[in-house]
Amino acid sequence: MKPNDVILQTVTKVASFIILTFSVYLFLAGHHNPGGGFIGGLGFACAITLLFLAFDIKKVREGLPVDFTTIAFTGVFIAVATGMGSFLFGKPFLSQTFGSIDIPIIGEIEFATAVIFDTGVALAVFGTALSIIYTISEDSSIWKR
Amino acid sequence: METLMSVIIGVLFAIGVYLLLAKSLLRIILGTSIIAHGTHLLIITMGGLKSGAPALLGKKAAAFTDPLPQALILTAIVINFALTAFLLVLAYRAYLTLGTDNMEQLRSSKNE
Amino acid sequence: MNNIVVLPLLIPVLTGILLALFRNNVSLQRGFSFFSFFLSGVVSLLLVQQVYNEGIQILEIGGWPAPFGIVLVADMLTALLLVTTSAVSIACILYAFKSIGEQRERYYFYPLFHFLITGVNGAFLTGDLFNLFVCFEVMLFSSYVLLSLGGTRIQLRETIKYILVNTTSSTLFLVAIAYLYAVTGTLNMAHLSVRIAEVGQTGFITNVALLFLIVFSLKAALFLFFWLPGSYSAPPTAIAAIFAALLTKVGIYAIFRTYTLIFYHQPEVTHTLIAVIAALTMILGGIGAVAQRDIRHILVYNVIIGVGFVVSGLAVFTSTAVTGSIYYLIHDIVSKALLFLLGGTIIRIVGTGKLKEISGLIHNHPLLGWMFFINALALAGIPPLSGFIGKVLVIQEGLARGGSNSGFYCLAAVGLLSSLMILYSLMKIFINAFWGETYLSQDMEKGTTRGLLLPCALLTAVIIILGLGVETLYPYVEQAANSMMNPNIYIEAVLREVV
Numbered sequence: 001m002k003p004n005d006v007i008l009q010t011v012t013k014v015a016s017f018i019i020l021t022f023s024v025y026l027f028l029a030g031h032h033n034p035g036g037g038f039i040g041g042l043g044f045a046c047a048i049t050l051l052f053l054a055f056d057i058k059k060v061r062e063g064l065p066v067d068f069t070t071i072a073f074t075g076v077f078i079a080v081a082t083g084m085g086s087f088l089f090g091k092p093f094l095s096q097t098f099g100s101i102d103i104p105i106i107g108e109i110e111f112a113t114a115v116i117f118d119t120g121v122a123l124a125v126f127g128t129a130l131s132i133i134y135t136i137s138e139d140s141s142i143w144k145r
Numbered sequence: 146m147e148t149l150m151s152v153i154i155g156v157l158f159a160i161g162v163y164l165l166l167a168k169s170l171l172r173i174i175l176g177t178s179i180i181a182h183g184t185h186l187l188i189i190t191m192g193g194l195k196s197g198a199p200a201l202l203g204k205k206a207a208a209f210t211d212p213l214p215q216a217l218i219l220t221a222i223v224i225n226f227a228l229t230a231f232l233l234v235l236a237y238r239a240y241l242t243l244g245t246d247n248m249e250q251l252r253s254s255k256n257e
Numbered sequence: 258m259n260n261i262v263v264l265p266l267l268i269p270v271l272t273g274i275l276l277a278l279f280r281n282n283v284s285l286q287r288g289f290s291f292f293s294f295f296l297s298g299v300v301s302l303l304l305v306q307q308v309y310n311e312g313i314q315i316l317e318i319g320g321w322p323a324p325f326g327i328v329l330v331a332d333m334l335t336a337l338l339l340v341t342t343s344a345v346s347i348a349c350i351l352y353a354f355k356s357i358g359e360q361r362e363r364y365y366f367y368p369l370f371h372f373l374i375t376g377v378n379g380a381f382l383t384g385d386l387f388n389l390f391v392c393f394e395v396m397l398f399s400s401y402v403l404l405s406l407g408g409t410r411i412q413l414r415e416t417i418k419y420i421l422v423n424t425t426s427s428t429l430f431l432v433a434i435a436y437l438y439a440v441t442g443t444l445n446m447a448h449l450s451v452r453i454a455e456v457g458q459t460g461f462i463t464n465v466a467l468l469f470l471i472v473f474s475l476k477a478a479l480f481l482f483f484w485l486p487g488s489y490s491a492p493p494t495a496i497a498a499i500f501a502a503l504l505t506k507v508g509i510y511a512i513f514r515t516y517t518l519i520f521y522h523q524p525e526v527t528h529t530l531i532a533v534i535a536a537l538t539m540i541l542g543g544i545g546a547v548a549q550r551d552i553r554h555i556l557v558y559n560v561i562i563g564v565g566f567v568v569s570g571l572a573v574f575t576s577t578a579v580t581g582s583i584y585y586l587i588h589d590i591v592s593k594a595l596l597f598l599l600g601g602t603i604i605r606i607v608g609t610g611k612l613k614e615i616s617g618l619i620h621n622h623p624l625l626g627w628m629f630f631i632n633a634l635a636l637a638g639i640p641p642l643s644g645f646i647g648k649v650l651v652i653q654e655g656l657a658r659g660g661s662n663s664g665f666y667c668l669a670a671v672g673l674l675s676s677l678m679i680l681y682s683l684m685k686i687f688i689n690a691f692w693g694e695t696y697l698s699q700d701m702e703k704g705t706t707r708g709l710l711l712p713c714a715l716l717t718a719v720i721i722i723l724g725l726g727v728e729t730l731y732p733y734v735e736q737a738a739n740s741m742m743n744p745n746i747y748i749e750a751v752l753r754e755v756v
Contacts, residue, residue, distance in 0.1 A: 038219075070278060077274045084267065093263045094319040132230045136237075165425070170417065177424045184431045191439035214438070217387055221431055224394050231398075232420060235405060239413040251414050 005054060012054035019047040027122055031110070037118030041075075041125030048130055057137055068134055072127025079120030082113065150190040157183030170236045170246040174229065181225040185218045192217075261304055262316040262331045265339050265378045268297045273371030283359065286367045290350050293371065297378075298343030305336040309733060313740065313750035315384070323751050324448040328384040330751055333737035334583060335381045338510060341587050342381070344719055345502045345594045346374050348712040352598050353495035355708035356605065361406050361493075369406070373399035373499065380507045384751055385445045386437070389511060390430055393476065397423050400504060403496050404488060412491045419488040426475035433468040440465070447751035449519050450744050458522035466520035466527055470512065477508025479568055480534040482542070482561045489560065490553040494601025497553075501560045502594035509567050509586060516571060517579070517741040524574055532572035532664065536671045538565030543678030552610040552690070555682050556600045559636065562675050563589040569668055570651040573658055580731075580738035581650025587734075588643040588723055592635050595716040596683075599629045602713065603690055608703035612686065617695035621702075624710055626691040628717045633683035635720045637676050643723035646731075648676060 023043025030036025051060045086095040098112035157179055164176030192214030198206030240246050272293035276286050308314055313332045317323060331339075350370065357366055376396025383389050401423075405416040438444055440462060441452045453462060471481070478485045485505075489497055512531075520527055542561030549555045567589060570582025602625060604610045606618065619626040635642035638649075655669035723730070740746045 038223075073274050073277045077271070077278075080267065080271055080274065087260055092316055092318060092320050093260060093267075096319065128227075136230075136234060165421075173421060177421065177428070180425075180428050184428050184435070187432060188435040188438075191435040193439075213444070214435075217431075217434070220387075220391060224391075224427075227398070228420075228424060231401060232417075232424075235401075235413065235416060235420070238405075238408060239417060242408065242410055242413055251417065 008054045012050050016047045016050055019043060019050065023047065027118065030118060031112055031114065037121030038125055040118075041122035042129060044122070044126045045129035045133075049133055052133065052137070057134070068127045068131035070127070072124050072131060075120045075123025075125070075127055077120070079117050079124065082117045082120060085113070146194050147190060150186060150194065154183050154186050154190065157186065168248050170239070170248060170251075173248070174232050174236060177232070178225065178229050181221070185221055185225075188214050188218050188221070259307070259314045259316055261300060261307070262314050262329045262382065263318070264300045265297050265304070265343075266329070266375060266382060268293055268300065269371040269375040269378065273368040273375065276371065277365060277368040280363060280365060280368070283362050286362065287350075287354050290367045290371070291347065294343055294347045294350060294374070297374075298340065298347065301336060301339035301343055304331055305333070305340055305733065308333050308336045309736065313747060315751055323384075323753070324443060324445045327388060328445065328751060329382045330384040330447075330747070331382060332740050332747060332750070333733060334510075334513070334741060337583070337587060337733060337737060338381050338506075338590075339378060341590045342374065342377055342503060345590055345716070346370070346499065348594060348598065348716045349495050349499045349502070351712040351715070352498065352601075352709060356601075357493055357495055358407075364406060366403070366406060369399045369403050370499070373403065373503075375399075377503050377507055381510060384447065386434055386449070386515075387444050390427070390434060393430070393507070393511075394427065396504065396507060397427070400500060404492050404500075406496075407493070415488045415491040419484060422475065422484040426472050429468060429475075430472040433465055433472060436465045436468070437462075445751070446514065446518055447748045450748055451752070453519060453522065454744075458520065463520070463523050463526055466515070467530070469515055469520070470527070470530070473508045473511045473515070474534065475508075476505070477512060477564055477568075478505045478538075478561055479508070479512070479564050480538045480541075482538065482564075485561060486545070486554060486557045489557045490551075494598060494605070498594045498597035498601065501556070501597045502590045505560060505564050506567075506586065506590050509564060512568060513571055513582075513741065518744050518747055521744065528572050528574050529664070531568060532668050535565045535569040535572050536668055538562070539569070539671050539675040543675050543682075546682035547678055547685075549682075550612050552600045552604060552612065552615075552686055554610075555686060556596055559596065559679060559682065560593055562679055563593060563636075566648070566651070566672055566675060569655070569672055570647075572668065573651060573654050573665060575654050575658065576738055576742045578651050578654035579741055580735050581647045581654070583647075583737050583741075584730075584734050585644065585647025585651065588635070588647055588720070591716055591719050591723065592632055592643065595628075595632050595713060595720065596636065598709075598713050598716070599625065599632060600686070602706055602709050603629075603686075605704040605709070606702050606706060607690075607697065612689040615690045616693040617691070618697075619691040620695045621697075621699050622691075622706060625706060625713070626687070628710075628713055629683075629687055629691070631717055632720065633680065633687060635724065636683060637680035641721075641724050643720045645724065646727050648672065 023040045026035040026043055027037060027040025030040065083094040086093060096112065096114045098110060100108050100110040102108050161176045161180030161183060164172045164179065167173060167176070192211050195208060195210055197208030197210045199210065199212070236246065243251065245251065272289060276289060279285055304314065308331060313330060316329045318327045318329065353366070373396055376392050376399060379392035379395060380389055383392055401416060401420050404419060405412055434444065437449070441449055443449055443452060475481045489500055492500070516527060516531070539562055542558050542565055545558035546555050546562060549558060567582055567586045570578045570585065603615065603618065606622065607615045631642065635644045638644040652669045652672050655665045655672065659666035659669065
């Protein structure tokens, strides 16, 4: 019997966008305030998991045809490789720097090399969390018997 | 506050150890998880339960919290999260392959 | 600041990530794995030479100074262990090419192997206790997956037990770290050493030290080795060999580091306890090795004896004894890997590990037989081979200290006795497996040795070189022992202006 999940599906359609936006905010806020790559990636993964729950996993995978494991490893690679970037400037591993530029209307924007590292972390967390959930749910054949 | 935390940590450890000694694999996994929570609370208590501004950012604050225990706990939580996920999947696989989740029946036998 | 220090950590982790992204291209994975370990071997040799010439090398990650930031420290002990690790990993990965099977190779075997080595190298390099914990976890996680990879019944069952034991000890590790942080307010090992030297090693700190001893003993299979025989006999040969060679040794390294750098003020409590459990480990491991009738189990108990002997050198706690101990540690890593590879090859040929069913292999496999014989002699400590110098230094110092405390006579006697037990148990394998009538003709054998003898020959060569080249190597090992026995050298290198 198919459960009635109209409410869940309708709410998910709106809520997943809010969660995604909020996780992007958390990711960007991380440099000076609570937040950062880890929690941002986790928030992203939460939104996708909600989609998994409300709709069928297969359907979501059709719209999101990426290998989560590859994303996770790419993330770790970005994080480590950013750390190695400091070798080029003769600085210790994982050294960071930042600067800011003035953009008209928007105002002063700060750019930090730590953001690249954080992107790696976010991708790693996102990929890992989803591949754990996906691996466990993949074996659903047993429940249908 | 420290006394309350100590009591809570003790209770968590007691529950965790009790579950660890159970026969069912699922209970054991829950036990490791609960003990890990107790440990995280222990770290934050041992680091000192102070309230203050975050370190390094607001230089004018009167008191700062120690960021180190928090960093330690974050790392420990992530490790424990991954471990629990792996253990659950492993226990599931073992249940499918071996047909039991009873630790008594998971002893090694001579004829293997 | 010296960025070379981080390379032994970075090379395996980067290789592991890249290999995970190309997991379907097996030949690329093989070539790249070999190249990566070769590269980290070269880097480690470079590091040894740098440490020898310029003293301890450190890297403050991100430029944050020592007691506040994360610091990587390469002293001589670390550098020597890094070189040994690379050598052993090359041999094990070569062995894995021919024996591990395509299925496992596609399911992230090589990436996991690299992450394991990352954890091991990281544990050797790190300068603070918390990162030691993290590196232990990296190493243990890879080992959990490697142990269960393939998913046979026995592997699944043993992995569960292995994980539960190690989780418990990791939790205790965190508890010990929390207590130590509460007392001293730091986790940087050099800083801890300074602080504890200032306030004195109180009873509470000694208690915490003993908690650390329990944790590391569980990891190193020192006395608390009940988990080891089951889990190390479950996985395929190449994996079992790298486990036997490295995992317990990381625990030993941690004991060495903490008990020479931090908790060295009350040797009458801590080091006496270490001496007692080292002796017990040797005796119990020896009894196990002598009593078993299955190749795998005999080898596993030999790992335990080795652990006991290495730590007994620390228990004697003189500069010469520690030198011997380090030398034996390096020898033990190489020869335990070799022992497991050779034992695995025998099992592969015959299809069983039961000694009664194996006989007369020397006719068809002379090289295998002689390598096993040489390795057995090296492990027992017969002169021109690598085990000799370590044993002689430790036992000599033990006898010398026996004058003031007769307990050391017992320790030295147990050390000698353990050599006899090692020799007996390994000769039992040698006589049973290689002598006698040849049951199996070459075409009846269950598996071939093609390609498997090359890594074994490499490690045998290392053992002979370690034995004959003592004169050349001794100054390096002596420097390692010297910086361990004088914590101030380490502290000055790490903290510089603070001291």
